[in-house]
Amino acid sequence: MSQAEGGAPAPAFPGRRRYRRRLRSRIILSFALLGLGLTAMFAIAAAFVGAVVEDQAVGSVLKENVDDYAQRFYEDRTAQWAPLGSVRAHVYGPGGRHNVPPEWAELDTGVYNITGEESGEPFVYRVVVKKDPDYWFFLAQDMTSTAEVRARIKLILIAAVVLFTLLAGVIGWWSAARVMRPVSELANLLGASGDKAGPGELAPHFPDDEVGELATALDDYAARLTEVVQRDREFNADVSHELRTPLAVVKGAVELLLSRPDLDEKTVARLQRIQRAEQQCTDLISALLLLSRAERGHGSTDVCRVAEQLLEAHRSQLGGKALELLLEGEAGTLVVDAPESAVSVALGNLIGNAVKYTTAGTVIVRLRERAVDVIDSGPGLSAEDAAHLFQRGYRGSHAEHTHGGGIGLSIVRRLCRLYDWQVRVVPGAERGVVATLRFDVDADEAG
Structure with missing residues (x-):
């Protein structure tokens, strides 16, 4: 059975030992x-x-x-x-x-x-x-x-x-x-x-020979790398402030509009959709900032509640699609020590792919003790797709009429590496795909 995993990367040749002198x-x-x-x-x-x-x-x-x-x-x-x-x-x-x-x-x-x-x-x-x-x-x-x-x-x-x-x-x-x-x-x-906080000069410690040239090259590389890191930090700070500020404005405006009693159902539905999109953008920005800083955030996230919100968001966007979205599990069954934004982005990409590629049938989100399964009745998974599924920019063989840049599962894999989670995507028993997101759950927090 073909499978793709997004946990810790395995060596290309696990049976081969490399002898280095x-x-x-x-x-x-x-x-x-x-x-x-x-x-x-x-x-x-x-x-x-x-x-x-x-x-x-x-x-x-x-x-x-x-x-x-x-x-x-x-x-x-x-x-x-x-x-x-x-x-x-x-x-x-x-x-x-x-x-x-x-x-x-x-x-x-x-x-x-x-x-x-x-x-x-x-x-x-x-x-x-x-x-x-x-x-x-x-x-x-x-x-x-x-x-x-x-x-x-x-x-x-x-x-x-x-x-x-x-x-x-x-x-x-x-x-x-x-x-x-x-x-x-x-x-x-x-x-x-x-x-040290900043790079130290190496070249002054060595004569003008081959090692001195190497030290000079390392000094130049360290200076350029420090500049890149500094730009990255400034960019993260700018993104955190400049993007969250308008999103906060959008959130406040939508909440204010939803509080008006004279709105019709279509307007309420559209405002709720804007609200969900704002929350999705906020979660994605938070998750990407965590990845860029390579730091783990903490929190007590109920996976059942996150899955229910994600499924509700997708139900409102099905249109005339003959697709049923089901949730199996109860609140408190699975609690994860991570920010809700990270769990929402990782699980949301798996649910989004299942909804995107399944034209009719069911998408089931099943909560287990330390994992959550996303099971769909879509076209399945080819061997080629399984081999390249988590590569950045790769779009599967059934993605001809769908939107996206093929980076969703790449983000899921990066989040799994950051939090020591595991993601696994395999063909279903009869048809469709089973995507499993396994968490390292604190036993004291599991309900």
Whole structure:
């Protein structure tokens, strides 16, 4: 079932949690990631370049040795050529190739790295192969100690990466403290200025740098905001005085005219309509002033009496409309701690919408313990209307032939936020719409 609510606004994505980091933490994290990235790239590059240089250097030397070994072998085949150190040379003729180790026999001319185990110990050696038509030459160099050194170098590089990352984090923490100090001072000054009647100057406390520019911009913004607030206060005072004064004149004149005994029924009806319109304007001005000041007014308002007055006002304006307006509830059933003007505007907009969109049938105002329902038999509520019903300026899909600017329910929502009320509009069980206005009722005041 589609519904629209005008209480406290809910987050757009209630199931999504937002994780935010402080600016100081971002700076430290940036330095740490920078240190990690640079040292890691340097370590990888160093290891790669070292391995390539070593392979190329050792491989070229071994290639030269095997070529030299083959040349000397062809010059004097009776001599025994024994390479020095960890390098061993082997030559196999046409009749002795069955003695070639299986892992060597399939190798073509080139340089190869071979790993394995010998007497239970792992070993690594590099083999240079030179295969002539008659003889095969193999030159093998033990690289086990070199592989161990390379592993130690990798460990050293990893330790260097960790160390430099920590060092970068420490530098980031120190830099963040220095960078954020003026920003923290600016925030403290802003917090302290909130207790003052007027805005304090922030720019004189900071040098002519980026923070100083921010302080200057905040000073300018505070001055403009103060000017706006001052204009708003003056406007509220002007509205309160200049509009209420003529309304009071209208009210007095209407009461004076209604006291005359020689008036006919049509004149009395018209004067009563003027009286209701004056009261409606007075209530609306009071409610809007409360909203503009964001302050709650207090009072002991009987919702039943307000609903009865609103329904009576709408009955006099039905004309030939086949619509019945009913009130279910008794006086004193629901008493609200709020000005009568606020309750009248909030409930009046809901009743007015029900009367406006219902061409025939009934509009029922039902009082409950802590809420009041406005039930109509109108055309109902579409999903699109339910989604945008409380937006300022939105007019429903059935508003083609009705008057209004689409701000009534927006005012209701603002009043609900001010007084912690809740408004809910949902489709009816069979047809029409059910609008519910729920109050936070003081139990001692409820009848």
